[in-house]
Amino acid sequence: MKAARWIIGAILLLVITITATLQLSPSLGNWPLATQASTPGEVTITYLGTSTILISDGETHLLTDGYFSRVSIPALFGRIEPDQQRIRSALKKAGIEKIDAIPVLHSHFDHAMDSGIVAQMTGAQLLGSASTAMVGRGSDLAEERITTIQTHQPYQFGDFTLYFVPADHVPLPRPIEKWTGKGEITQPVRPPAYLGEWQEGRCYGVVITHPGGSLLIQGSAGVQPGELDRYQADYALLASASLGKQSEYYQQVFYNETAGAVGAHTIIPVHWDNFFVELSEDVKPLPWFLDNLDKSFEAMANRHDGDFIVLKPFQRLTLTPPEYSEPPADTAASPLAH
Numbered sequence: 001m002k003a004a005r006w007i008i009g010a011i012l013l014l015v016i017t018i019t020a021t022l023q024l025s026p027s028l029g030n031w032p033l034a035t036q037a038s039t040p041g042e043v044t045i046t047y048l049g050t051s052t053i054l055i056s057d058g059e060t061h062l063l064t065d066g067y068f069s070r071v072s073i074p075a076l077f078g079r080i081e082p083d084q085q086r087i088r089s090a091l092k093k094a095g096i097e098k099i100d101a102i103p104v105l106h107s108h109f110d111h112a113m114d115s116g117i118v119a120q121m122t123g124a125q126l127l128g129s130a131s132t133a134m135v136g137r138g139s140d141l142a143e144e145r146i147t148t149i150q151t152h153q154p155y156q157f158g159d160f161t162l163y164f165v166p167a168d169h170v171p172l173p174r175p176i177e178k179w180t181g182k183g184e185i186t187q188p189v190r191p192p193a194y195l196g197e198w199q200e201g202r203c204y205g206v207v208i209t210h211p212g213g214s215l216l217i218q219g220s221a222g223v224q225p226g227e228l229d230r231y232q233a234d235y236a237l238l239a240s241a242s243l244g245k246q247s248e249y250y251q252q253v254f255y256n257e258t259a260g261a262v263g264a265h266t267i268i269p270v271h272w273d274n275f276f277v278e279l280s281e282d283v284k285p286l287p288w289f290l291d292n293l294d295k296s297f298e299a300m301a302n303r304h305d306g307d308f309i310v311l312k313p314f315q316r317l318t319l320t321p322p323e324y325s326e327p328p329a330d331t332a333a334s335p336l337a338h
């Protein structure tokens with residue numbers, strides 16, 4: 001009888017310890033936070049968790065990925081689906097009514113799952129891989145609202161030009177890779193579905209140019225060397241999750257082939273937040289058991305001579321316009337530098 005009570009007590013203690021450990025996150029305390037306010041007419045970016053970023057010049061609005069459901073870890077073991085209420089409340093809080101384009105960086109659930117629904121709600125064109133197109137179809141988005149992209153081709157929305165650039169996914173432990181789906185999506189994904197159905201598909205970085213500012217967004221900490229060499233961007237928004245777990249060599253290549261390749265003066269980390277809880281201004285970083293924020297941030301900040309700033313969710317940053325040098329008279333101006 002006494003032994004049984006001891007065992008039950010020990011199990012209870014273990015459960016409480018594990019639950020508490022899963023909640024523990026690193027702190028943003030040591031990292032510089034952006035403070036710049038926005039001015040109408042300029043290009044602003046608003047961080048909305050994961051690699052969901054609103055880019056706007058006041059007329060035209062772009063939103064990468066658009067993942068707001070932020071399914072909890074326990075729920076990931078069952079069928080999952082977009083959380084309409086969370087999507088609506090995040091859109092409202094970010095002041096989003098209309099979106100022109102939703103470029104999706106790869107098709108895992110934490111990037112693509114809500115993209116079709118958000119496109120429906122905001123009138124946006126959905127752009128991404130053939131796998132992302134299947135996510136759009138599964139959300140009953142009209143075929144003409146889905147663009148299966150070609151890499152290195154310009155896509156124009158207002159004064160913004162977008163280029164999708166081949167990239168890679170950060171390496172994940174093999175069981176996680178299997179669970180989250182590494183292949184292509186070959187038929188429409190109709191939620192609710194198991195998370196593995198939102199297979200990765202192709203991974204991209206996206207370069208966005210505008211007279212008011214240029215940026216690169218890398219949705220996962222992986223690259224295909226050489227692909228960004230032809231572009232110039234002042235801001236590099238780089239996925240942080242799992243970067244700190246990679247080798248020094250991997251981190252150096254990632255830096256060289258992203259912020260280094262485009263000559264960014266400012267790095268802004270993205271995909272560092274705990275995306276298993278609803279988005280809020282004071283969202284915590286990913287829990288310790290998934291990522292060490294300081295290690296992942298240092299992997300970028302310690303290699304970079306320019307600025308490294310952290311945007312909190314819903315916080316807006318105004319970009320500085322690119323410093324264009326006058327092109328020689330006999331050469332046409334090109335958005336592609338180098």
Ligand SMILES: [Zn+2]
Nearest residue numbers: 106108169220
């Ligand atoms: Zn992914």
